[in-house]
Every structure is written in C-alpha cells, then in structure tokens.
Amino acid sequence: MAFAITQTCCNDATCVSVCPVNCIRPTPEEQAFGSTEMLHIDPETCIDCGACADACPVDAVFPVDSLPAGQQEYAAMNAAYFERTEAEGEAEAQDTGDGSGPNFHPWGEPVFDRVLPSDFGPLRVAIVGTGPAGMYAAQDLLLHTRAEVTLIDRLPTAGGLIRYGVAPDHPATKKIGDTFARFLTHPRVRLHLGLDVGRDITPEELAAHHDAVVYAVGAAADRRLGIPGEDRVGSLSATDFVAWYNGHPDVAPDAVDLSTERVVVVGNGNVALDVARLLVSDPETLTGTEIARYALAELRRSKVREVVLLGRRGPDDAAYTRPELLALKHLPEVDLVVDDHDPRVGAVVDGSRPNGKAAVLRDVAREAVDWSVPPDASGRRRIVLRFLSTPLELCGDADLRAVRATGGDGELLIPAGLALRAIGYRGVPQTGLPYDEATGTVPHERGRVTGTAGAYVVGWIKRGPSGGIGANRVCAAETVGTLLADAVAGALPAPTAGTKRFHRLARRRSHR
Template sequence: MSAFWKIAVIGSGPAGFYATGELFRQQSWSFKVDMFDRLPTPYGLVRGGVAPDHQKIKSVAKIYNRIAENKDFRFFGNVEFGKDIFRSDILEFYDLVIYAVGSPSDRSLKIPGEELPGSHSATEFVAWYNGHPDFSEHKFNLSAKNVFVIGMGNVALDVARILAKTPDELSKTDIADYALEKFYESKIENIWLVGRRGPLQAAFTPVEVREFLELKNADVMVEGGTLQLDVESQRFIETTASKDTKKNYEILKEISKNNKYKKKKRVHFLFLSSPIEILGSKCVEKIRLVRNVLVKRDDGTIYPKATGDFMEENADLIFRSIGYHGNPLPEIPFDQNSGTIPNECGQIIDKRKDKLLRTREYVTGWIKRGPTGVIGTNKQDAVETVNRMLKTIIQEKLKPMEQNDNSVFESLLKERNVDFVSFEDWKLLDEYEINNGNSQDRPRIKVTSIERILEIIQEKKRK
C-alpha cells in the first residue's frame, strides 16, 4: 500500500468540507482526513447561519455527506481546537493541518448606547433562531414594535425577512422551536433596514431583495426619495453597473412604487443614513441617525459623508449586521485588523519565525479570506489551499510521518474525557431530527442543547 498523508481539518463548515473533497479528488495522492468541530453537528453556517426559510440552500449538505462517505474520512464533533485539542497534538499526530474555523464574531458600530439591552448583533439573533447551542438561552424582545437592522448585506436582509414573516410561514421551516414560540408572540410593526450608502451600492443580491415583494403580512417601502438618481448615478446604472446592481435597482424601483399599506407590518429600506447614537435610560428606546451624501474620491471610489441632517426614531430592538470577524486560535498567527489568519494562497504566514511560511499548516474559507462570498466561493478557495499544500509538499520534500495507528487520536480524546461525536453518530441525530420534523410537515426539528444531542445519540446507539 502506498504511503498516505494524515490531514487534520479543523472546522466542518463549507470550507472544511470543500478542502476535504479536494484532497480526496487527487488521483496520485493518498489522504486520510480527520475533521474536527467544536459542535457535535457538522456543516458550520449551513446549519447555523443560512436562513431557515432557505431550505434549498441547505441541501448543499448532501454534497458534504458524499464527501463524508469516503472510507478515509472521520468526523470528530464536539471537539474544540484550543480547548480539547491543541496545535502540539495536531502536529504530533498529523502530517498537515487545514484550519477552516470561519469568522464567528461580529463587528461593532462603535457608537454610544450600543451596549444597552435591546441592542444585539445579527450574529447572535441568527444563531438563536437557527438553534445554535451557544445561543439557545439568549433572550430577544420580540414584543418590540420598532426594530432597526443596521446593514444592507444579505444577512441583514435575512434578519429583516425573518422578522417580517408570519409565524405560520416560519412554522414550515427548521427554525428552532423556542424561537418559533417567541415569533407567535411577536408585536413587531416596523422593521427598518439601514444602509450608509445608496441603493446602487447595497451589498445584497437581487434574489434576496425580491423576496420582500412576496411577504404575506408585511408591506415594503423605500424611505425618502433616495431612488431619484443624480446624473452621475444615472449614467452609472446605464453603463458600468453590474447586472446585480441593475437588477437590485429595478426591484427597489418596484418596491418604491408601492403606496398602499394594508398589511400588519412594514419593512422600510432607509439608504444614505448612519446610526450615530442609541438612546435609552435602561434599554434601547430611540436611535439617532445622520443623513449621508455620496462623495467621490480621487481614485473614483465612492464613500458616504455625513451631512448636518439628523433624524431620531423610536426603536425598541436593534440588530447590527455590518460584517463578521474571525477569532484568534492559540499559537496560530492572527491579523486583528482583517480578523483572518495571515496566509499566502492558503499557507500560513508566520512573521515571528525565521521561516516566513509554516510548511505544515494551512487555512481556508472565511478565516482565510474574510467573510465574503457565497457558499460556493469556499470551493475555489479550498482548491487554492490544497494546490498550495501539494506544491509545498513537493518543494520542501516533505515525507509522511511513520504511520501511527488510526485509533491513537481517539484514545487521546478518550483519555481527556472528550465526548466526541462521529459522523455515524451525527447521522443518528440527523434521522431523529428529520423524523420529528416529518410529523409536523417541517424539514426537521433541531435539537439545540449539546447535552440533549449527546443523550439522543446514546439512546439511539443502545437501540
């Protein structure tokens, strides 16, 4: 048998799976992959981020399941790098490692009042309604009437759309049960989406914004005439604007024509505005915003410049959705500014060592390039990382280590009392969730506590 390389992949989101798939695709190499995730469930943001009413997108997990079927693949869920396992363990037992841990933190607005109760990150809210075990105990005041979502990317639109939907619409999704209960009590009337730039600079995609025209119980409107374009913007939309920008503009025009408000809730698109303060004595009561104008820099890029025109609106609940940020991992270089692991085409750069590049350590996905792109973007990204890894193996004349017994790492985890979950274990939970969902005409009913997940797996294994 030809020698094989043992690879550890840290993180089981799209990036981790695409990197694994790319390794297994190599005809002239043999790889064994052990994938670790701090959660007992795989797929990263496909389970914990993608909106519950976007089930088609979640079906990408079928591709990951096929990768997991490879005989040389093992999953170790409920194992956290930096808590249960460390860099020294990985470098002792594996030839190479790929970190694919994503960017789970959010960026803050850095404005006064941001810490008041009622002001949250979209990250927390999304993770809460998606049943992420770390967030299931969080509380959100859905008896609020006026909600502000700060940001105009797809995640901001997800949050606004979920808030605007009726509980009956949500009840056919895999939204966490506790969240669905709270949505039945929701008193929300106004949902504001706030963007600092104009409609032509919005980061959302046409598919996402079009969904607002189809909401059962919410009217949608564009605030304050921002769709009247100046000469330059008009020329831009007619000439160099991307297809998506043109489509976004058409959809927003359609939205702005709506002047009959008959439904219970309203979604307001507010462009060219930035929050400057959140006001309230004990909790969020109001939000103060400044109007912006767009200014062109010498290099042609456009930025929003604050005017002296302010507005104050009642606000009971605020979600900031202005970008994600990675978290540092112990003993791994980290760039605080970008929130990523410094790398060259996926190979980790370590400026503190004589050797600039770490030969055995790689990175892929959001923690490599920052939180941009769609799920599929992580595939090209993983291909780049794997290619770089193969090139380095050849250039540096690396050799696979003496083959240690495949059960050694398992034994180490057991010694440390780490209750790890295999892919077969996860499939038992998966089946349990889907069966429970079937009885209620839902895709699945998620189990949202780690303790309960582990119990169910044990119960199923005993049967």
C-alpha cells in the same frame, strides 16, 4: 423552452461541468466568476437536457415554463445577462477563453496543475471546521488523492454556517449540507464533533499526529459599530440573532425579546436581509423548517410590525445581492418601502441601469416616513429601506428606546426596542497561528499559513467574512493545491505519532 438559474444559486459551478453545450456563465475560468452574484443560462444555446438541474445541490435550476412562484423574473434575468452590450461585458459573457465561441468546450492539451503524491504513503490531513470551506477541502482531498482525513468541529453538529447561518426559510440552500454529509462517512474520514482545537486539543497535538492541518474555522465573532449605547439591552449582533433562530448551542433560548413594534437593522448585506425577512415573515411559513422551536414560539408571540434597514451607502452600491432583494418584494403579506428622506435615493433608483441593484426598487413605494408615528398595529408588516443613513447612538435608559441616525432630513430619532447590527462577521485569533488584527484573518500565501510549516487555512478565516458557499470551493482548491505541492516538495514536517493514538485522545476529550 430553456432552463434558468434562480435565487438560491450559491455559485459552486457544479452545473458548469455537466452542461453539454457549455452555456452556463460565467465559468470559474472567467474573470467575472469572482464577482458574479449568481450563474446564468444562455436561453439561445440551452438544449433543455436538464443535466444542470439534476446536478445542482441547492435546487436553483428550473425549466423557464415551470419556475416557482416569485422566481419568474429569473427567465428574463438569465437572458439579460447574455444580451448585455459589448461595453457592459458581452465579451466576458461569451468568452470561452480560447475564442472558439460559447458552444464548445475549449478542449486543448491537458494541463496538470497538480502533481499527485502517489509515490509515498497516503497523507494524513486534519481539517478543523466542517463548514463549506472545510468540506470542500475534504472533498478535494478525498476525490483527488489517497489522503486520510480527520475532520474536527467544536460543535455537536457538522455543517458550520450551512447549519447555523443559512436562514431556515432557505431549505433548498441548506440541502447542500446533504452533499457535504456524504463525505462525513467516507471510509477515509474520521469525524470528531464537540472537539474545540485550542481548548480540548492543542494545535501541537494535532500537528504531531498529522502531515498537515487545514484550519477552516470561519469567522465566528461580530463587528462592532463603536457608537454609544451599543451594550444596552435591546442591542444585539445579527451574528447572535442568526445563531438564536438556528438553535446554535452558544446562544440562550431567551436571548431575543420581540415585544417591540419596530426593529432597526444596521447594515445592508445579505445577512441584514435574512434577519429582516425572518422578523416580518408569517411564522407559520417556518413550521417544519430547521428553525429552533423556541425561536418559532417567540416569532409567534412577536409584536414586530416594522423593520428598518439602515444602509450607509446608496441603493446601487448596497452590499446585498439582487436575488435576495428581489425575494423581499415577493414576501406574502409584507410591504417593502423606500424611505424618501434624501432626494439622491430616488434619483439613483430612477436613473439606474437595468441590471443594477437600484433598478429592482423602481416599482417599490417611496414614502417620507414620519418616525414620530408608531408602526400601524392593525396593518400589514413592512420593511423600510433607509439608504444613505448611519447610526450615531443607541439611545435609552437601561433598555434601548431609539436609534439616532443621520439622513437627508438631518439627524433624527427612530424609536425602536431592538437594534441588530448586521455589519459583518469577524475571524478570531487561533491558538498557535499568526493573526492579522486589521482583517481578522490568518496571514497566508495561497493557503499556506505564513511562518507555520504544515498549517493551512481556507474559507472565511483565510479570505475574510465574505462570499457565498460556492466561493469556498475555489478557495479550497487553491489551499489543497498548495498543500499537495508542499507534500511533493518534501516541505511538510514529519508527524511524530500515528493517527490511531490521536483518535483515542480525541474521543476522550470530545464534548459531544
């Protein structure tokens, strides 16, 4: 029968370590792990023990004969990963690293890549940010050392983008928050919510009371298009839109007006797909999720019939992942259409290799969309994928009326009352830390902040705003490894005060 991994996989590799026959690929030791969209189970080797399904924090693993509706394709997708030709990477899919074949763990001499500092007192480490990066760092420190951890977040609720980013119609993904939450009450953890480092407490105060400070502050801002009209009413960042439907305290309940029939979303990443899906989904399917009550009310009043996704690249090179695109094909009562404005789009879809992103679109309708015709108010809602198209201007008076965009059919106006730029997040400068303006990150060497002894970075503020939840696990392991090596080398500056005093200070200044 075999098991298969499905859409919600976040690549954290928890399943890899519990599989008794080592049939889940790629493993974190393999090069392909860095770029894979998800992990896969080899149906030929799987012995149906179910250990991976029990261990998966986001309920992504199912027996193939009981895959949920809309996820049946994953049986074939898992199997196809192992059927690829040698040229396409069979070696990479099968390689265990020691040439012993896929069925055996490569047990060799134990390798200790980390010296545990057991000959001195417990380290006192502050972690700023309770998103996945901060929580993986905390987990690593708590499970592998005797460190005492101070966890801090500026928001009143822990979780970072698990709470305020992941879409409410992905409850399985949000469940990873439960795994992280177990560490919030660990006996060696002190948690301070509603405490903004830089505003309520200075980095110097933090450093003075701890051996090391790990900054896991994410990438809170958004990128700008730099085109005329970007500040018109009706032009919003997806960062704000996502924060709005997730009830983020920084975004006002009335920040979004859905009284328009057409929305243009600029960008082709998974965030663009999230916001498009939320805009056309039946609001009743969101009842009982973590969506903000006012957002659900606005979605119920919504006049939106059509969402146009503007992607500047072609269908094989889009930034979204295949599982998230596949999910759009299965949205109840919603049509998915490819705008046939440029012959290159259809050619790429027809000529795509079976595992390519464009292949997902082979059975999707193509239409030369007539933008002068308003979306069909009586018909089903739909998402239009317009590839090879770039926005030039957000046009209108005070309010947005249309998006001027390029395409195979020349420049044209797409009438719309709301434009969301989903073109990526961006890190913001942190008080007391260096900052690379070009990348929006803090310069570092393997997680150690350049030129700032005792300060470390992890997650999106370290790598830039890309990669799913699981990517932060590997990232945290590197940073914690560097921190511990520095501790052993005596390279951490000595704190000048105890943590008890810090906790008193933090309680006084917290805005919780």
